[in-house]
Amino acid sequence: MTEPVIAERDGTLAVVTLNRPEILNAIDAATRAAAIASLRDANADDRVRAIVLTGAGERAFTAGQDLAELAELDADGGAAWVHSLAGLYQAIRDLEKPCVVAVNGLASGAGLQMALHSDLRVGHPDVRMGQPEINAGLPSVLGPWIMRQCIGLTRTQEMSLSARFVGAEHCLRFGLLDFVVPRDLVLENAKRMAESMGEKPPVSMRLTKQRVRELTQESWDATVAACASLARQAFASGEPQRVARDFLARRKSRSS
Numbered sequence: 001m002t003e004p005v006i007a008e009r010d011g012t013l014a015v016v017t018l019n020r021p022e023i024l025n026a027i028d029a030a031t032r033a034a035a036i037a038s039l040r041d042a043n044a045d046d047r048v049r050a051i052v053l054t055g056a057g058e059r060a061f062t063a064g065q066d067l068a069e070l071a072e073l074d075a076d077g078g079a080a081w082v083h084s085l086a087g088l089y090q091a092i093r094d095l096e097k098p099c100v101v102a103v104n105g106l107a108s109g110a111g112l113q114m115a116l117h118s119d120l121r122v123g124h125p126d127v128r129m130g131q132p133e134i135n136a137g138l139p140s141v142l143g144p145w146i147m148r149q150c151i152g153l154t155r156t157q158e159m160s161l162s163a164r165f166v167g168a169e170h171c172l173r174f175g176l177l178d179f180v181v182p183r184d185l186v187l188e189n190a191k192r193m194a195e196s197m198g199e200k201p202p203v204s205m206r207l208t209k210q211r212v213r214e215l216t217q218e219s220w221d222a223t224v225a226a227c228a229s230l231a232r233q234a235f236a237s238g239e240p241q242r243v244a245r246d247f248l249a250r251r252k253s254r255s256s
Helices: 029-044 075-093 110-117 142-151 153-162 168-174 183-198 202-237 239-255
Strands: 005-010 013-018 050-055 060-062 099-102 106-108 120-123 128-130 165-167
Touching: 005 029, 013 029, 013 183, 029 050, 029 075, 050 060, 050 183, 060 110, 075 110, 075 142, 075 202, 099 183, 106 110, 110 128, 110 142, 120 183, 142 153, 142 202, 165 168, 202 239
Parallel strands: 013 050, 050 099, 060 106, 099 120, 106 128
Antiparallel strands: 005 013, 128 165
């Protein structure tokens, strides 16, 4: 069975790769658990000075949440799913070492959020990023919280309500990406930038990241609680499950 996440060492770097390219590295419970474990292992390894996060294949960093996981959830399951997803983001927030994302394609929903919780984002000219949760019948709550921190309220509100995707030029202008490089140089540049950040004094790096995290942790915790409550209402209505089942039926029809 293919591992949903691959963790490798490259010198002083830990390279963590989401590994479900056949479905654009979509994230399910197994992927979340494996990613959290890999990030925590890298954080605890004294030989690792920085972390690079990317996706397998050439089409996507990750298309976000795997809707197959949501199709049969009830209200309690929806709330539990929010806490599980927030746990993945918290694992990124908790890193004491710099984390650079090599955005090698689409970064949608949870993919956008994983990237924004990291320290630096490198993409290529064909990258597209978006927050389409509202299209899936999901209350868009966790995403707008981190988007507002990065790009401001007005753009956050427009992207969350329209669910539109923006190209690399706008991502760079908005601050969703920090650098745009040729497609075949994304991972190389991400590693180079991670190595450079990893050469900084590690104690000052850890303490600086700790303080940045502390500045927003109370607000983040409140947002997770609010999102779980709203997800409970959404799943009680049956809307996310219905949208997910319709999506899966269309995907099956296209593949048959």
